[in-house]
Amino acid sequence: NAGVTQTPKFRVLKTGQSMTLLCAQDMNHEYMYWYRQDPGMGLRLIHYSVGEGTTAKGEVPDGYNVSRLKKQNFLLGLESAAPSQTSVYFCASRGLAGRNYFGAGTRLSVL
Amino acid sequence: KQEVTQIPAALSVPEGENLVLNCSFTDSAIYNLQWFRQDPGKGLTSLLLIQSSQREQTSGRLNASLDKSSGRSTLYIAASQPGDSATYLCAVAGGGADGLTFGKGTHLIIQP
Numbered sequence: 001n002a003g004v005t006q007t008p009k010f011r012v013l014k015t016g017q018s019m020t021l022l023c024a025q026d027m028n029h030e031y032m033y034w035y036r037q038d039p040g041m042g043l044r045l046i047h048y049s050v051g052e053g054t055t056a057k058g059e060v061p062d063g064y065n066v067s068r069l070k071k072q073n074f075l076l077g078l079e080s081a082a083p084s085q086t087s088v089y090f091c092a093s094r095g096l097a098g099r100n101y102f103g104a105g106t107r108l109s110v111l
Numbered sequence: 112k113q114e115v116t117q118i119p120a121a122l123s124v125p126e127g128e129n130l131v132l133n134c135s136f137t138d139s140a141i142y143n144l145q146w147f148r149q150d151p152g153k154g155l156t157s158l159l160l161i162q163s164s165q166r167e168q169t170s171g172r173l174n175a176s177l178d179k180s181s182g183r184s185t186l187y188i189a190a191s192q193p194g195d196s197a198t199y200l201c202a203v204a205g206g207g208a209d210g211l212t213f214g215k216g217t218h219l220i221i222q223p
Contacts, residue, residue: 033210043200045210058210090154092211097162098143098204100211102155 003027006091006103013081013110021076021106023091029101031094032074033058034066036087037105043090049074081110113138117201117214125222126193132186132217134201139179145211146175146186147200155200159186191221 004025013019023032034046035058045058049068063085065077078085091103114137124130134144143162147155159168159175161184167176174187188195198218202211 031208035210040215042215043202043211043213048208048210050208056208092155094208097160098145099157099160100145100202100204101157102147104154 004091004093004101004103006089006106008106009104010107011109013078013108015082015110017081018077018079019081019108020078021089021091021108023074023076023103024072025074025091025093025101026072027093027095027101028071029093029095030071032068033092033094033100034064034074034076035090035092036060037090038087046076046089081108083110086110113141113203113205113212115201115203115212115214117199117217119217120215121218121220123220123222124191126191128191129187129189130191130219132188132199132201132219134184134186134214136182136184136203136212138205139182140205141179142204142206144175144177144184144201144203146173146184147202149198149200149216151198158199193221193223195219196221 030051033048035043037043047066052071055066067075089106092100118133145160146158161177172189198216200216201214
């Protein structure tokens with residue numbers, strides 16, 4: 001039972017490069033979320049999805065895009081990475097009674 | 112805008128002590144409250160989930176209470192062990208599909 005799986009686990013980018021972070025869940029959850037975690041700031045919501053084909057902005061959406069083409073997958077894209085996007089990114093899905101399940105995170109450094 | 116505050120930010124106690132971690136939130140209109148544990152360099156592990164209609168939840172040595180009207184929750188850890196050392200995060204969910212609003216966590220160290 002994998003739960004929520006994030007790939008890759010680590011990545012180093014140069015400013016201006018692009019990349020996509022993949023989140024996959026095997027619990028058939030409708031709701032999925034992307035957060036970033038920064039020292040002193042806590043976790044903040046970037047984007048979320050309430051089902052296949054839907055996306056919505058969270059607290060800090062600028063510089064990111066998302067897609068939910070399949071129910072089990074939620075992709076987070078950085079079109080032109082900036083040093084301010086250096087962070088740890090977490091994906092989560094929400095199940096029955098509102099319990100949230102988190103992936104192990106992706107550590108991203110933008111140089 | 113919901114704001115979540117956790118006190119203390121850090122705590123170091125000898126093994127065996129009972130301890131209380133505090134969480135407060137500004138908007139009492141919450142759907143539920145969840146406590147997580149995060150080990151260094153790792154993801155978040157859900158410890159306890161309290162629905163807005165509930166007063167407390169227990170799991171082993173952990174007990175979480177919720178006073179929605181006053182905007183407070185506490186996580187009680189009984190007979191602390193070195194393996195309890197981690198960062199503990201409190202998060203609240205509003206209604207609908209909105210994500211969680213997190214506190215900044217309590218960094219807990221249990222001394223052997």
